[in-house]
Every structure is written in C-alpha cells, then in structure tokens.
Amino acid sequence: MSVADVSLRRAGEVPVERAPRFPRKPKGISGRSIAIIVFLTICAAFFCVPLYIIITTSFKTMEQVREGAIFSLPAPFTLDAWWSAWDTACSGIRCDGLKVGFWNSMAILFPSLILSIALSSVTGYALALWNVRWANTFLFVLFICAFVPFQIIMIPLIILSSGLKVYGTIWGIAIVHAVLAMPFLTLVFRNYYKGIPQEIMSAAMMDSGSFWRVFVEIILPMSGNILIVVLILQITSIWNDFLLGLTFGGLGTQPMSVVLANVVITTTGEAAYNENMAAALLTAIPPLFIYFVLGKFFVQGITAGAIKG
C-alpha cells in the first residue's frame, strides 16, 4: 500500500509542474526554513550513516574490521570482499558465491513476471470492459484477498503446489508469485481499463467482437504506461522476495535473497563482515538499477490513469 501512497503524492505534484510559471519572491532565511533544513539533515543522516558504514566496511580487510573503528575509512582499500561475495562465498557447502543466486533470481523473475502480468491484465480487462456475471462480487473478493497475508496460507499453498507437482521448482515459485500478486494487480489493471472511453470499446465490438482480438490488438497497445508501472512493482517485489523463494525454492533454485541470507546469517560460525556488507550491496543493485532507469516512466504511468482520482 505504501507504493500507492507515494505514487498518489507524486501524482499530486505533477499538475503543479505543468502549471504556468509565476515569478516567485525570493525568500529570506527564516526560522522555519532553518528548522526544516535541520530536520531534513537529521532524516538524511538517519539513512546515510548506516549506508556509509555498509559501504566503507565492504572495502576493508577483515584485519581492519576487527579493530572495531566502524567509522574509519578503508585502509588499505580492497575489492577482495566484493569478489569473494560474488564468486566464492559459501551457501551451504557450495562455495560459488552470490552469482548462483543471481542467475536463479533471473530464472525466477521472467516466468513470474510473464505469468503474473498475463493473468492479471486479462482478468482486469474482462472485469472492466465486459459484462461479466458477478463481476462486482468477484472484484470484492479480490479486494479482500489483497489483504490476506501470505504467511496465513503458506502451508495450504505448499500442499497445493506439491499436489500440482511444482513444489521445489522454479515454476512453483512463479505460480505462487502470480497467484499472490493477482488481487492487487488485477485491481490496478481494472481501474486503468475502466478509464478507456466506451466509444472505443463500441467501435471495437463492431469491428471484431472477439474477446482476445480486442485485447491483443486494441487494449494491449494502449496499456504501455500501466505495464511499466506493474513491471516495476513486480520486478522489485519478486527480486526482493525472500519467503516465497525460501519456502518454494527447494534444491538449487534458491533466489539471490536466500543465498544472501545463507552467506550472511550465522549463529555460532565466524562472521566476515566485509564480505557480508558487499553481498548485501550486490543484492540491492538490480532493483536500484530498475528504479533509476524506469523511475521516470513509473510516475508517468501512475499519473496517466490507474490510481488517479
């Protein structure tokens, strides 16, 4: 829900940007603005100080980490921890580093994306633009389902997926991702498609009237914005997911987040803090990258329809 809040706020900003510019009076420094700056600096430090420690520690040697001065700069500066995190860190007795999990995550990401987006976009399209019996009831049920925490239905899902013979496979993870994302994504798609003018649908019905042809040839080409939004939401949530990958992953299909946990978490074993920090940063890079590249489209997509009042 927090994503929606953020996007709502962002959506609110856009019209202001587009409004004609009026010259503003330059403001002097008032007590109020100083207070705001101090507050923002504290907020920024709150996030930046731990980040600073994570980044500097990842470039230190273990000898320096043992000294315990966590704010000191790396001396000597070394990339060893990054290499070992990527290439040789142990997850169980397999010591091939995080790259194993990286490729597993990639292998999980694509089927999960395709499956979840296909399922929910078609459902959203049907609910918004076709006369489906019990459509509102169905929508209400989906809405309720969006609030069911995964942990409650975890064991039943395990039993179901093992009945379907997909437990412990990449497809098992993909199907569960698709099913769990369906309520929220369907609502997003449905609201977006509701905004399509009735005239377009009427014309399309006259021309073809086929459920699938209208969807593929008319509706999909109009869905660029919302697809970007959903893509970003799904990529981040699938990449950052831990519990699904852990529970349904089984042998050799553990995603990067689980491999990261395997590398980092230890109870009675020795801890290589520099390697742990590097491993955490490596795992965070892909979603960050997606945000930087597609972030602009995300705001556009949200404002173009969907959640906009």
Next chain:
Amino acid sequence: MTTRTFAALGAALLLSTAAGHAAELVVYHGWSSPAEVAALNILKSGLEAKGDTWTDLAIPHDSGASVSLVNLVTGGNPPNVFMESNPGVYRDLMSQGLSLDLTPWYNDNGILAHLPDSIQKVIAVDGKIVKVPTALHIDGMVYYNLAVAQDAGVDPHGWADLDAMFADFDKIKAKGYIPLAIGGQQWQVGYLLHALTAAVAGPEIYSGVYGTDPTIETLDSAEFRASLEMLRKFQQNTDEGSVNRDWNVTTNMVITGKALMQIHGDWMKGEWYAAGKKPGVDFGCVNIPGTKALSVTVDAWGLLGGQPEDKTAGELDFASVVLDPSIQADFALAKGSTPVRLDAPAEKLDDCSKEVLGALGDVHKQVPNPHNTADEDWRTAIDIVSFNYWSDPNMTTDAAIEELKEQFDTILG
C-alpha cells in the same frame, strides 16, 4: 587413511550385493561459515567413499521452530538427513511415521559406551535414539588473550571461583584493558545464564530449571537465586559498547587486545582461528572458574524414516561416517568444536578440545543445553525474563524470580 579406504571399499563390495546401495542423500543443514563448510566437506568425502552422494540443502536460519524443515516435510519433499536438535521436530516426525529409530544400530555398533553422558541423554527422544551427534560445544567457556593476561599479570587458570576472577578486575582495568567483554543480546545473555546456572548452582538445580521436567520450587532455591545474582554481577562489569553487540565483534575485541577475555560458547574458537591465532600461543581457554557442571551443546543430525531400503542404508552410512572416531577428530579440528566421542584420537585435538574432553570424562559434571531438552516456550520465557533483568539494573532478583514463576504457571502449570 588408506586402510580406511580399503575397509570402506570392502564394506561397499559386500553391501553392493545386498542392495543397489548407492543412495543419493539430501542433506539439510544450517551451516555456511568457512570453518563449518570445511567440517561438512570432511563428512561429504567420507560419505562419498562409501559410494553415496551428498545433495546439499542449506538454510541457515536458527529460528528455533525449524519452519523450513517443517515446510519441506509438509510439501512431501523431506530431506534424508537434517541437522536438528529440537526434540519437538522428532516427535512430529514420529507421529507421521517419518522417524528412524536408531537404538538397534547404536547397540549393534557399540557406540554408546564411547559417548559422554550428556550426549547420551540428548540423542534420545521419548526413549528412542533418533539423533546422530556430530559436534560438541560448551556454552560457557573463558577465552582470553594471552598477551593481555601476561601484561595485566593475571592467570585465568589460577582462579578458583568467579569471585576470585572478579577480584582481579581492578588489576586488569588499571592496565587499561576491559576485563570482560560480553555481547548484550538476548540469546547471548540467555546462554550466559544457563551456563552460569550449571557453573554456580550445579546439575540438579540446572535440570530443575532447564530440564525436561522443570519444577517451580527450583526457581525459589537459593542456588538459582545465586546464579541470577551472578548474572547481575556480570552485567555490572560489562563495557559500554556491550548493548546488542554480536559475539563475533566481542571476540574481535579480545583478539585485538582491547579486552582480556570473553565468556561465551566455545565456538568463539572459530573466530580466533579465522584471525590466524593459535591456542596456547595467542589465546588460552579455560572452563568457568570453579564450575560445578558444563552445559553442553550438541549439534546433531536426524535421519528420515519410512524410506526405501537403499535410502535407509545410505542414511546409516552417513551415521557411521559422522561417528567414526578419526573423522570425529578431523571434523572437530576443522569446525573448532570438540569430538562427541571420548575415544577420538587425542593427537589430533587442540588444547581447548583436550580441556573440554578431559572435563567431560566426569559424568556428574555435565548438563545438556536447554535447546535439546526444555519446552521451547518455557526456554524462550527464561530468555526474555533474564534479558529484562539484564537490561534493567533496577530490577531486583526477587522480581525476576516472581516473573519467572508467573511464566512457569502460564506455560507449564
């Protein structure tokens, strides 16, 4: 080694006629740090020498509830071999017909006679032996920096009891060292309390609190009160940075000579070895001064029951690899633990393991870690209350005991 290989080959030849006997075993465990991996690889090569294969499944999350293992069982995908100490999991497996009773196997191979008393107690659940012990750790030991001890002019081996230890603290502080480094996390404080209960109050009181059948009267005993008061004394002697500090970071304070010693589980040794330090040269180890009993942690494997014959044969191969005296010694050296067998070849052991095995020869001086015996809710409750007591210097021992009794009534009453 060669004779062992030959023996293994011979055994494999003999058995190969009986069953196909090249089982693929899924091995579930929670180990990932370099020393742990090195130790696992010793088991793996032992298993492969018997013709079986090892498929690794690592999930290092010590939640205490073994959620991942339970999930695997629920999904119909249980591992053949799993590292698990919690007796509740074995009871669940028994009720599903997935537990393998190892009692006949232990008797046939005459292994029990070579295991310390505390280990014999924890490998059985409800009268049946179901666990294969692999590594032994002591929950509370003193590891100290030899150079610091020399500089401060103290000898931890000379302390007759904990009071003698505290009496030396001023001397150590005068030299600018922190006498005792402790990580103030809930689980560390919980471990410290049960290790201190074993050390100060002795085995009877210990099992009255942490055993399978605890009694509320024990909580009122003068001995348990003394243990809590000793915990308070430890808390009063912690350094400033103790709050929520990992034990690893704490050990590094001792390694780098900022502090004299740490009292924690003897897995600390792994961190010393990782820093390239040697026992007897750079660091020393000794049991808690004047200890009445050692609290023993046993890492153990469980084997899956209700399997086809060849899998079961493979699982028993695994058990015999784990409990081989020579492999036990190699394993302990790699992991930094102590062998579970009293007859492991001594020439392979370091000073700290010798100290531990020497003490464990005495059946009256050892108690099992509460994770292996106590009700999980009750154990967690003790952890929480003792950590509140630790964190609030104004909380009296009476209040802590009252709170424990309330918890006892709610959970076990």
